[in-house]
Amino acid sequence: MQDMANADCIVLMGGNMAEAHPVGFQWVTEAKARGARVIHVDPRFTRTSAVVDKHISIRAGSDIVLLGALINYMITRERYFHEYVVAYTNAATLVSEDYRDTDDLDGLFSGFDEESGTYDRATWQYTGGRDETLQDPRTVFQILKRHYSRYTPEMVTQMCGIAEAEFEYLARSLADNSGPERTGCFGYATGWTQHTMGAQVIRTAAILQLLLGNVGRPGGGIMALRGHASIQGSTDIPTLFDLLPGYLPMPSAGKHNTFDDYLATVRPASGKGFWAYAEDYAVSLLKAWWGEAATAENDWCFDYLPRLTGPAGTYQTVVEMLEGNVDGYFIVGQNPAVGSANSRQQRMAMSKLKWLVVRDLNMIESATWWKEGPEIDSGELKTEDIATEVFFLPAATHVEKAGSFTQTQRMVQWRHQAVAPPGDAQSELDFYYELGRRIRERVADSTDPRDRPLQDLTWDYRRNEHGDVDPEAVLAEINGRHLTGPNAGEPIDSYTELRSDGSTISGCWIYAGVYAGGVNRAARRTPGGGGGVTQSDWGWVWPSDRRILYNRASADPQGRPWSERKKYVWWDADAGRWTGSDVPDFPIDRAPGTVPPEGAIGADAIGGDDAFIMQADGKGWLFAPNGLVDGPMPTHYESQESPVRNALYPQQQSPARVMLPREDNLDAPSAGDPGAGVYPYVFTTYRLTEHHTAGGMSRWSPYLSELQPEMFCEVSPELAAECGLTAQGWATIVSPRGVIEARVLVTDRMRPLEINGRVVHQVGLPYHWGVGNDAVVSGDAANDLVGVTMDPNVFIQESKVGSCAVIAGRRPRGAAADALVRDYQRRSGATVETDNSRLTPREEQ
Numbered sequence: 080m081q082d083m084a085n086a087d088c089i090v091l092m093g094g095n096m097a098e099a100h101p102v103g104f105q106w107v108t109e110a111k112a113r114g115a116r117v118i119h120v121d122p123r124f125t126r127t128s129a130v131v132d133k134h135i136s137i138r139a140g141s142d143i144v145l146l147g148a149l150i151n152y153m154i155t156r157e158r159y160f161h162e163y164v165v166a167y168t169n170a171a172t173l174v175s176e177d178y179r180d181t182d183d184l185d186g187l188f189s190g191f192d193e194e195s196g197t198y199d200r201a202t203w204q205y206t207g208g209r210d211e212t213l214q215d216p217r218t219v220f221q222i223l224k225r226h227y228s229r230y231t232p233e234m235v236t237q238m239c240g241i242a243e244a245e246f247e248y249l250a251r252s253l254a255d256n257s258g259p260e261r262t263g264c265f266g267y268a269t270g271w272t273q274h275t276m277g278a279q280v281i282r283t284a285a286i287l288q289l290l291l292g293n294v295g296r297p298g299g300g301i302m303a304l305r306g307h308a309s310i311q312g313s314t315d316i317p318t319l320f321d322l323l324p325g326y327l328p329m330p331s332a333g334k335h336n337t338f339d340d341y342l343a344t345v346r347p348a349s350g351k352g353f354w355a356y357a358e359d360y361a362v363s364l365l366k367a368w369w370g371e372a373a374t375a376e377n378d379w380c381f382d383y384l385p386r387l388t389g390p391a392g393t394y395q396t397v398v399e400m401l402e403g404n405v406d407g408y409f410i411v412g413q414n415p416a417v418g419s420a421n422s423r424q425q426r427m428a429m430s431k432l433k434w435l436v437v438r439d440l441n442m443i444e445s446a447t448w449w450k451e452g453p454e455i456d457s458g459e460l461k462t463e464d465i466a467t468e469v470f471f472l473p474a475a476t477h478v479e480k481a482g483s484f485t486q487t488q489r490m491v492q493w494r495h496q497a498v499a500p501p502g503d504a505q506s507e508l509d510f511y512y513e514l515g516r517r518i519r520e521r522v523a524d525s526t527d528p529r530d531r532p533l534q535d536l537t538w539d540y541r542r543n544e545h546g547d548v549d550p551e552a553v554l555a556e557i558n559g560r561h562l563t564g565p566n567a568g569e570p571i572d573s574y575t576e577l578r579s580d581g582s583t584i585s586g587c588w589i590y591a592g593v594y595a596g597g598v599n600r601a602a603r604r605t606p607g608g609g610g611g612v613t614q615s616d617w618g619w620v621w622p623s624d625r626r627i628l629y630n631r632a633s634a635d636p637q638g639r640p641w642s643e644r645k646k647y648v649w650w651d652a653d654a655g656r657w658t659g660s661d662v663p664d665f666p667i668d669r670a671p672g673t674v675p676p677e678g679a680i681g682a683d684a685i686g687g688d689d690a691f692i693m694q695a696d697g698k699g700w701l702f703a704p705n706g707l708v709d710g711p712m713p714t715h716y717e718s719q720e721s722p723v724r725n726a727l728y729p730q731q732q733s734p735a736r737v738m739l740p741r742e743d744n745l746d747a748p749s750a751g752d753p754g755a756g757v758y759p760y761v762f763t764t765y766r767l768t769e770h771h772t773a774g775g776m777s778r779w780s781p782y783l784s785e786l787q788p789e790m791f792c793e794v795s796p797e798l799a800a801e802c803g804l805t806a807q808g809w810a811t812i813v814s815p816r817g818v819i820e821a822r823v824l825v826t827d828r829m830r831p832l833e834i835n836g837r838v839v840h841q842v843g844l845p846y847h848w849g850v851g852n853d854a855v856v857s858g859d860a861a862n863d864l865v866g867v868t869m870d871p872n873v874f875i876q877e878s879k880v881g882s883c884a885v886i887a888g889r890r891p892r893g894a895a896a897d898a899l900v901r902d903y904q905r906r907s908g909a910t911v912e913t914d915n916s917r918l919t920p921r922e923e924q
Contacts, residue, residue: 081608082488083107083264086299087114087263088118088253088256089110089118090265092120092266093268093269096304098768099765103304103487104127120249121270124136135241137240138761140721141238143715144230144235146280146287148231148246151228153250153253154224158257160259164290167295167690169696169698170220171218173205173208174222174704175204178202185730196917203702205696222712223702238726238727240833240839261645262292262293262296263291266301268303270763272875274718275716275718275868276736277872278873289700295690296633302487309483309484312486314326315587316590321391323361323384330387331386338378350681351684353692355684356577359578359583360577362578364585369383370535370584380532380535383532383535401424401741411438414444414772415445416452417444420876421744421862425445426460427460430449433468437469439775440474440776441776444773447851453817456892474507479500481496491600491618492602493618499545509547519538553586555570558571558585559583559584563582564582571592591623600618627664629690629691631664632691636688638687655670664692669685717750719738720758720880720882722758731919736868736869737874745866745904748914752914758815760841760882764878765845773849774847781855790845791824794824794825797831797838804823804825808823810822814864816900818896820890821844844861845861846860862878866881884903
């Protein structure tokens with residue numbers, strides 16, 4: 080994130096960085112002090128908006144329209160970085176003649192199967208040819224140009240509510256601050272991710288940045304502004320159901336019956352790039368987990384890994400809980416009774432369990448819903464009827480434990496323990512180690528084959544002076560070490576040392592090097608990061624301490640810096656190697672212009688200008704033939720609930736979105752459907768500086784609670800007048816899932832937008848409050864309003880856009896609250912079929 084300080088233009092979109100990420104915002108202020116232009120695009124005028132050069136208001140959920148129009152602008156005005164695009168992207172690559180775009184198929188790509196809601200990507204593939212003039216109609220560049228031709232400034236005004244003059248300001252700011260001499264970057268948060276098209280929103284920005292030459296260069300890129308110190312770490316060494324450490328995929332039943340089947344899926348068909356060494360990474364991981372039990376004869380215990388039979392994310396698990404198919408549940412570092420979409424569904428699901436374990440700092444609502452939750456108040460649940468046995472286990476805070484955390488720029492940093500945790504409170508490391516030890520004791524004498532993976536698991540770590548597991552021992556295992564050979568016992572220095580013959584271990588291949596030489600490099604803390612543009616003496620960045628990924632692209636195809644001003648990594652012909660301000664993200668001795676020999680694989684197949692070394696073709700992808708399940712190029716679809724008709728295509732919503740149609744997860748009718756007017760307003764959620772996520776670390780603090788004591792809603796003066804709301808009074812907000820009340824903040828920071836010929840009002844809702852007596856302050860949860868429909872790539876829920884009604888005054892209590900929700904459902908005609916068709920019926924166009 081420090082690299083933002085090197086940008087000449089920063090666009091903050093899909094987030095409120097100054098408020099939600101105030102420490103990281105220092106780099107934006109540093110860039111601004113150096114003369115960078117900073118623009119904030121957001122539905123609300125916020126603390127970020129107040130300190131940047133310009134705020135541009137946008138309708139929630141219309142981001143791809145704006146970003147697509149910027150792509151169109153750069154192409155049609157020829158403001159893209161032509162030499163960079165030809166050399167380092169797949170713009171010149173030819174795509175199959177059978178490919179059909181959304182322009183041809185009324186908003187669908189070729190290969191869509193309505194029954195499964197999935198795409199067959201066969202027609203999206205390359206032909207094997209290239210046209211570096213970019214004139215062939217089958218080039219990625221021409222397909223991209225046609226695809227975004229309808230994304231015009233006029234369409235931005237119509238669909239986003241952004242005036243053409245504001246769009247021009249944004250487009251010129253980016254164009255003027257990109258190219259050889261200048262770079263621009265984007266910063267985004269959950270305003271981009273929590274949509275049914277979340278992954279594609281980010282992809283749109285990636286396409287734009289590739290066109291502008293802002294990837295792999297100082298001050299460029301797209302910064303994910305993550306909300307916790309180790310959200311990045313939780314995907315690197317994952318808490319995600321579909322990944323193994325280092326982004327190796329979890330095996331699937333019927334698809335990965337053998338280790339060879341698995342490797343064939345992970346390795347690129349081209350054989351090019353570092354994913355060709357997937358066997359080295361996977362074997363080293365399996366050896367780290369199962370030690371001597373993992374041998375070549377048993378495929379390194381590959382069959383010890385579970386197999387996916389379908390999505391197993393949070394929301395699918397909740398449905399399984401509701402159906403009575405889950406006995407027990409661990410809640411660790413989460414508060415789904417408040418912090419997850421459709422929180423009522425979460426609470427009802429927990430009432431179906433046999434046992435529930437909650438580990439937290441405070442007695443959060445996920446531990447107390449059974450005695451004082453909203454459903455207890457309404458009478459839907461009775462404490463004496465709930466069979467769930469709830470165990471609350473106190474957790475250590477971040478200052479009471481040591482260990483690594485990985486933040487948004489892939490930087491691994493070390494946190495030293497300041498004080499011992501009180502009483503029985505434990506760190507995650509101590510808790511899980513002890514839990515694993517006790518489970519292994521229970522199955523030590525078992526002859527059941529299903530217990531073999533637990534019995535063979537390596538579970539011995541050195542202890543520190545307090546008798547606890549030494550967290551540096553875990554970091555050392557994650558880093559990896561040599562098991563045999565002349566370096567036996569020594570730490571791995573780089574992932575390039577990992578081998579598939581069982582001679583190395585590594586708990587996460589991308590972290591190899593963080594403990595090189597037996598030194599905890601995550602603990603480096605030279606003030607200011609030391610000299611130089613990379614600040615490389617602070618922490619450690621995966622992979623191999625490279626501060627900017629794909630930094631080969633910071634030099635031209637001949638290996639020369641694009642400009643002296645943006646000099647970063649370059650080819651030293653005299654030394655015969657790459658050098659510069661950073662660790663080169665490229666084979667160190669691969670000269671510009673090198674043409675790999677026929678049949679070369681892995682690193683040997685990387686050409687001298689294949690800057691994107693992890694890609695199967697060595698190029699940055701403007702068009703994605705693989706990897707995304709909902710389209711090779713981002714396309715605007717409306718949110719699951721929207722009062723606006725999609726003006727770009729007949730297809731209203733993403734046909735590949737993941738839906739969970741249930742009576743407890745109803746959707747409001749969308750524009751053009753009967754009953755849409757019952758929920759006429761758009762709500763969007765956000766966070767505040769004074770509170771943290773679902774409030775478990777802040778609503779128990781009297782100091783923070785005094786600063787933000789009550790749940791509130793932000794509304795424009797016009798909406799307040801329309802609904803009869805008064806400042807500091809109360810508003811009742813109803814969605815098809817629930818009803819909440821909030822204090823009214825009337826502000827012109829929320830302004831009505833004219834969209835598609837009608838006025839659209841947006842309601843802003845912070846999501847930090849929950850109902851319970853243990854916190855200093857409590858209030859209704861915004862997530863009670865949110866439905867569960869998901870992005871099909873990563874299964875993130877659409878929390879940033881929903882439809883609602885707004886009524887002046889406080890909500891009803893008890894059973895009357897549930898009756899109000901059902902009355903609105905009845906009036907709107909909402910059923911499990913509402914908004915859950917994959918294809919928009921053409922007769923309704």
